[in-house]
Amino acid sequence: MMSDTPEMVKKVFAIFVVGILIIGFFMVFTQMPKGNEVNVNNTVSRFYVMKDVDHATQMLDKGTYFNKDMVPLRNDVPYTPITFGKSSNLEDGAANVVTSIVVDYRGFDTLGEVTVLFLAASGVMLVLHGEKRKIPKKKIAPSEIMYVGTRIAFAVIFLFGIYVFIHGHLTPGGGFPGGAIIASGILGLFLGRQGYSPNKAGLTVFESLSGMAYVIIGIIGLVGEKSFLANFLPTGTIGDLFSAGFIALIYIAIGMKVGSELSAVTNAMIVDTEED
Amino acid sequence: MEKAEASSINRYFYAVVLYFFLWIILTYPFSIQEWEAGAAIAFTASLLSYKELSISGLKNIKRIGILLFWYLPVFIRELIKANLHVAGLVLNPKMPIKPGFVKIKTNLKSPVARVWLANSITLTPGTLSVDIEGQYIYIHWITVGSTDVEHASEEIAGSFEKILEVMFR
Amino acid sequence: MVDLILGWTGVVLVFIGVFFLFLGALGIFRLPDLFNRLQAGTKATTLGVVSTTIGVGLIAKGWLVFSLALAIFLLMTNPISSHALGRASYRAGVKPYKGTNPDLYAEKVKKESDQK
Amino acid sequence: MRIEIPQFIWIAWFVIVSIATILATIRAIVGPTNSDRAVGLDTWTTITTGFWVILALYFFQYILLSVSMVYAILSFLGVLAIARYLERGL
Structure with a gap:
C-alpha cells in the first residue's frame, strides 16, 4: 500500500482481509469431507500414491475397483474393462493419466507450448540484450551466510527439480514444474553472491539439445509407429519408474529445456548490462 | 570467495x-x-x-559421525530450550525484554564452519545472528547478559564452537 | 502395538508443532520491534514446522523418510532467511526498539556507509 | 494402516493454525515498515508449509508432501529476494 494512505483506511482494509480469511477458514469445516472417510479410490494415481501396487492388483482381482455390472455405452461392441499394467496402450500404462494425455494425444500441442516458451525467452533476451556487463559498485554484497547457505540449498533444489521431472509419469508434476524449480535454484545462486553468471554457452547447448531431442523422439515415432510423437516403447508395469513408454523421455527433454530457458531469462533480467 | x-x-x-x-x-x-x-x-x-x-570434497563424509552423535543432541536440547524461552517471553503479559546488539569473536577458520555457528546461534535461546564479518559475528540478544566481546562469545557460542572446531579440523 | 505407540507420539508431536506455530505468530503480533519479532518468528516457527513434519511422518507409515528430508531442509533454510531479513532491515533504516542497549552493530553500518 | 484420529483433534489443529495465520496476516498488513511486512510474510509462509503437511495427512496423499517441499523452497527464495531488495543489493 502507499505510504501516504491514511491510518484509518489501512485498518479498515486489514479488518476486511482478515474477515475474508476467517470466513474462508471456517467454511472449511462445512465444505470438507471428513478426513477419515475420504474416498479417493476413484483416482488412478492413487495406486502410486499408496506406493503399494500389489495391494492395488488384489483390489483389481476382487473387482472392488471396477464395477463389473457397468452397462456399456454401445451394445454392439463387447465391453472390455481396462486392465492396468497389462495392456500396451499408453493411457493404461501411465500412473498419471493426465501426463499420458498431454504427451501422447496432445504431444504436438505440448511441443507448441515449448516453442511458445522459447519465443518468450528469446524476446526477453532480445529486449534486455547488452554486450558489456556493468560492474555494480554501490550495491551491498550479500553476507557469507547467504553465500554458503544458497550454495548448499542449490544442491537440494537442483536434485528435487530433477526428481519432479523424472517422476512426471508417476506423480503430478512433470517437465514444466521441474524446470521451473531448477531455474529457481539458479535464482538462489544469483541472490547469494555478487557477480554470479551461469555458463551461458552451456545453457544454450542444453536448450538446443533438449529441443532437438523432443523432435527426434517424435520422428522415431513417425518412422516406427506411422505417426508423429507416437509411443514406441513398452509400457511396463504401472507404478514402476521404467514404465509408461516415452513419457519419461519427453519429460526429461522438456525439463532440461524449461530449466535452461528460465535460467537464461533470470540472468537477462537480473544482470545490469551496458549497451554499446 | x-x-x-x-x-x-x-x-x-x-x-x-x-x-x-x-x-x-x-x-x-x-x-x-x-x-x-x-x-x-x-x-x-x-x-x-x-x-x-562443496569445497572440501570427500572429507565431509567423515564429519557426519560427529554431526549425528555429538552436534545433533546438543543442538536439539538448545532448540527446545530456545523455544521454551520464547514461549515464556510471549505468553508473559509484561514481556521482560532488554534487547541489544553485541559482537562476538570466533576462532573458526572455515567459512562453512562459521555459517554453521551463525545458524546454530540463530536457533538457540534469545540470540539472532544479524551479520558476519571475518571472525566477528554481530548478534541481536533479547536479554543482554554481557557487552564484553570475550565474555559474550563464551556465553553464546561456547558450546557449539568446541564441537565445530573438532568437526571442521 | 508399535504402530499405535508411534502414531499417538506423532499426534502429540503435531500438537506441539501446531502450538509453537501459534506461539510464533503471537510473538510476531505482540513483540515491540522488528528484531524481537524476528527472534520469536524464527525459533518458534522452525521448531513448530519441524515437529509437525516429523509427527506426520510418524503417524503415516512410510512417510517418515521424506518428512525427515523436509525437516532437514527447513532447519537449514529458515535461519538463513531470517538472518537475511534482519540484516536487510537494519540497513534499510529500521530503528530498533528504544530500550536497545548496547548497539554495537550501528558502528559497523555507519562505518560502511561512510566509506561510500 | 494408520491410527484413527478423532474429528475433534483435526478441528483443534485446523483452528490453531488458522488463528496463527490470521495473526501473521495482520502483522503483514499493518506492520509499520515494509521490513515488518516481510517478517510477517516469512512467518506466514512457514506456517503455511506446516499446514500443507497436516493437509497431506488429512487427505492421505503422499504427493502433498512434495507440494510442501516446493512451498518451502519458494518461501526460502522469496524471502531472500525480498531481503536483497530491501537492502538495495539486487
Whole structure:
C-alpha cells in the first residue's frame, strides 16, 4: 500500500482481509469431507500414491475397483474393462493419466507450448540484450551466510527439480514444474553472491539439445509407429519408474529445456548490462 | 570467495555420493529401478554442479559421525530450550525484554564452519545472528547478559564452537 | 502395538508443532520491534514446522523418510532467511526498539556507509 | 494402516493454525515498515508449509508432501529476494 494512505483506511482494509480469511477458514469445516472417510479410490494415481501396487492388483482381482455390472455405452461392441499394467496402450500404462494425455494425444500441442516458451525467452533476451556487463559498485554484497547457505540449498533444489521431472509419469508434476524449480535454484545462486553468471554457452547447448531431442523422439515415432510423437516403447508395469513408454523421455527433454530457458531469462533480467 | 581445499575429482565424487544418497531418500520405498536411475542422475547432475556444492570434497563424509552423535543432541536440547524461552517471553503479559546488539569473536577458520555457528546461534535461546564479518559475528540478544566481546562469545557460542572446531579440523 | 505407540507420539508431536506455530505468530503480533519479532518468528516457527513434519511422518507409515528430508531442509533454510531479513532491515533504516542497549552493530553500518 | 484420529483433534489443529495465520496476516498488513511486512510474510509462509503437511495427512496423499517441499523452497527464495531488495543489493 502507499505510504501516504491514511491510518484509518489501512485498518479498515486489514479488518476486511482478515474477515475474508476467517470466513474462508471456517467454511472449511462445512465444505470438507471428513478426513477419515475420504474416498479417493476413484483416482488412478492413487495406486502410486499408496506406493503399494500389489495391494492395488488384489483390489483389481476382487473387482472392488471396477464395477463389473457397468452397462456399456454401445451394445454392439463387447465391453472390455481396462486392465492396468497389462495392456500396451499408453493411457493404461501411465500412473498419471493426465501426463499420458498431454504427451501422447496432445504431444504436438505440448511441443507448441515449448516453442511458445522459447519465443518468450528469446524476446526477453532480445529486449534486455547488452554486450558489456556493468560492474555494480554501490550495491551491498550479500553476507557469507547467504553465500554458503544458497550454495548448499542449490544442491537440494537442483536434485528435487530433477526428481519432479523424472517422476512426471508417476506423480503430478512433470517437465514444466521441474524446470521451473531448477531455474529457481539458479535464482538462489544469483541472490547469494555478487557477480554470479551461469555458463551461458552451456545453457544454450542444453536448450538446443533438449529441443532437438523432443523432435527426434517424435520422428522415431513417425518412422516406427506411422505417426508423429507416437509411443514406441513398452509400457511396463504401472507404478514402476521404467514404465509408461516415452513419457519419461519427453519429460526429461522438456525439463532440461524449461530449466535452461528460465535460467537464461533470470540472468537477462537480473544482470545490469551496458549497451554499446 | 573461498579457496578450494580439495581437487576437482575429490569434489566431484563427493557430489556423486551426496546426490545418490539424497535420491534414495527422496524416492524412499526402495526399488532397484530407482537406484539405477539415481546412479545415472548422480553422475550427470554432479558434473553440472559439483563446483557449487562443496569445497572440501570427500572429507565431509567423515564429519557426519560427529554431526549425528555429538552436534545433533546438543543442538536439539538448545532448540527446545530456545523455544521454551520464547514461549515464556510471549505468553508473559509484561514481556521482560532488554534487547541489544553485541559482537562476538570466533576462532573458526572455515567459512562453512562459521555459517554453521551463525545458524546454530540463530536457533538457540534469545540470540539472532544479524551479520558476519571475518571472525566477528554481530548478534541481536533479547536479554543482554554481557557487552564484553570475550565474555559474550563464551556465553553464546561456547558450546557449539568446541564441537565445530573438532568437526571442521 | 508399535504402530499405535508411534502414531499417538506423532499426534502429540503435531500438537506441539501446531502450538509453537501459534506461539510464533503471537510473538510476531505482540513483540515491540522488528528484531524481537524476528527472534520469536524464527525459533518458534522452525521448531513448530519441524515437529509437525516429523509427527506426520510418524503417524503415516512410510512417510517418515521424506518428512525427515523436509525437516532437514527447513532447519537449514529458515535461519538463513531470517538472518537475511534482519540484516536487510537494519540497513534499510529500521530503528530498533528504544530500550536497545548496547548497539554495537550501528558502528559497523555507519562505518560502511561512510566509506561510500 | 494408520491410527484413527478423532474429528475433534483435526478441528483443534485446523483452528490453531488458522488463528496463527490470521495473526501473521495482520502483522503483514499493518506492520509499520515494509521490513515488518516481510517478517510477517516469512512467518506466514512457514506456517503455511506446516499446514500443507497436516493437509497431506488429512487427505492421505503422499504427493502433498512434495507440494510442501516446493512451498518451502519458494518461501526460502522469496524471502531472500525480498531481503536483497530491501537492502538495495539486487
